[in-house]
Amino acid sequence: MEQLTDLKAILHSKRANIYYLEKCRVMQKDGRVLYLTEAKDENLYWNIPIANTTVILLGTGTSITQAAMRMLASAGVLVGFCGGGGTPLFSGCEIEWLTPQSEYRPTEYVQGWLKLWFDDGQRLSVAKTFQQARIDYIRKVWSKDRELQAENIFADDNAIATALDGYAAQIEQAGKVGDLLQREALLTKQLYRYAAKATQHTDFSRDHDATDLANGFLNHGNYLAYGLAASTLWVLGIPHGFAVMHGKTRRGALVFDVADLVKDAIVLPWAFVCAKEKMSEQEFRQQILQKFTEHRALDFMFEQVKQQALNPPLPEGDDCKNAGGRTTPGAFVEGQGEGELKPQDIDK
Template structure:
C-alpha cells in the first residue's frame, strides 16, 4: 500500500476508530480561513505574505465546528467531517448568532424513539419537563404537585436572583438581560459575553443531541422551533456556567472572544460533554442509564415487529410465509 493510499484510508475511519461523543472535545471556532481535505486530513488554510499556513483539525475528536464569517469549506472536507460524526454550525461574528447546521447522519434511532414516545404523550412530556426543572434547581427539588406554569415562574425568579447576585459580586450597579443582534455594538460586555457563550453552548448541545440520534426540534419545555430540545438541554447549564462566566467578563474589551476561550476551559474542567450526554439520557429514560453512555453503535439498522420488537436486518424472512403459499 502506498503512502497516499494509507493516508486516505486513515481519513475514512471505521466506527470502532471513532471516539464516543461523551469523550469528544467541545467545539472549534473558525474565522476567515479555508477548510480543505488533503492526503493527510482536514486542515484550515490561511494565505499570508510568506505563503499558505496550514493547521490540521482534530475533526474526529470534536463535537462541532463553528464556521464564522469569512470561512469557506470544500465538499471533500465536509464529507470527512460527516464521517467523523462532527457537526458543522454556521454562525455570525464571534459565534453570536447561529444560522444553520450541517449534521452527520445518525447512527442509531434508539434514543430518538425514546424521545418521540416521551414527547408524544402529554403525561410523559410533563414528567420530562419536571425532571428538567428539577435538574436546574439542583439540590432544591421542584415543589411536589407544582404545575408547569408554577415551575416556569420559580425558574424565572431564580435566574433574576442570580443576575442580582452576580451584579452585586462584580460591582455592577444596574444590569438588564438584552439580546439585540441589530444593535450588537451598543450592548454592555456582560450581555455580549452571555450571548456569545450561549451560542457556543447551543452548538455543543446540538452536536450531542444529534450524536445520540435525537431530534433537536422535539422540545419538552420549548416549542415551535427546530432548536427546541437544544434550548431545553442548554438551559440546564446556564446558571452554573455561562451566566457567572459572563459577569466575570464585565470589564473585558473583547468579551465574545474571551467567553469562547473560557467556555472551552469550562467544558474541559467540568467535563460537561459527558455530563450533557448522561443528562439527556436521564431525562428521556432514567431507567436505561448505562456505563456506555454516548457510545456509538455499529448496529445501524434493525426491523420493527409489533410482537417481537427489534429484529436483525440483513436476514431473509421469506421462509416465514411458506405456510401462506397459494396452491
C-alpha cells in the same frame, strides 16, 4: 484518502474540542481537515483533529469545501454557520446545523423519547426533572469551582441558596409547563442580579442585542452550549423538535431545553467575570470551553437525556404498575451505552 476506520474512535461525550473559525477556508488536504489562513506574506495551514471534535462554528469570512464536509460528516462533527463572534446561528436565532447523515445511530433513545413526549403528564415530569438537575448542577459547579469563589460567587450564599431552594419547591408545585417557564425566568433574573452584583455590574440589564461585554459574552457562551446540546441530541438520534419545556412549534426547542442544563452554572457567571476582566472574545471562549471540560458539561447532558429517554419519571398520580412498558437502561447494546457509533458500523 484517510477513511473513518483510520480514526481513533472517541465517544462524543469525551471529545475535547469546539472550534469557532473566521476569515479562513476549511478544506481537505492529504487525508486531513485543515483550515487555511491568509497572511500578508504567507498562507498558513492548521490541522483540525476531527476525531476529537464535537462542533465547528464557521463565522464571518469562511468557506468550506465539499471534501472537508464529507470528512467532517464521517467523523460525526456538527457544523454550524454563524455570525461574527459566534452569534447568531443562521437562520436568525433558530438552531440550524449541518448534521452528519447516518442511519447507524441508536433507536432506543428516540423511541423512548417519543413514547414519553406524546404523554402530557410524562412530558411535564421530564421538564421538572431537567429543572431539578439544572439546580443540582449549579450547586455542584459553584461549590467546586474555586475560581468562581475567588470572584465572590458561592453556591451557599444566602441569596443564592434561598433562590435555588425556592425554585426547587416551585418546580414540584407546577401544574403545567407554562408555570415552569414563568418561575424559571424569575430564577434566571435572580442569578443575573447576583452575578452582576458580585462583579460590580451595577447597571446590568439583559438584552440580547446590547453591545456591552456582559451581554455579548452571555450570547456567545449560550451558543457554545447550544452546540454541545445539538451534538448530544444528534448522537442519541433524538430530533430537535420534541421539546419538553420550550414551545412545541419552536424549531430546535429541545436544543434549548438541554443547553439550559448547564448555561446558568457555567456561562452565566463567567460572562460577568470575563466582562469585568475586559477579556477578548477569544479569551472568553477559551475560558468557557475550559470550564465545560472541567465540569464535564457534555457528559452531564448525555447522562440526563439518556436517563429520561430510557427511564423517564412517572407522571404525578401514576403508580408503578403503569411503568411496565418502559425501557430499562439494560436495553442498550453492550459497549455502546451512549449510543455512539463505532467506526466499523459505517462500513456495514
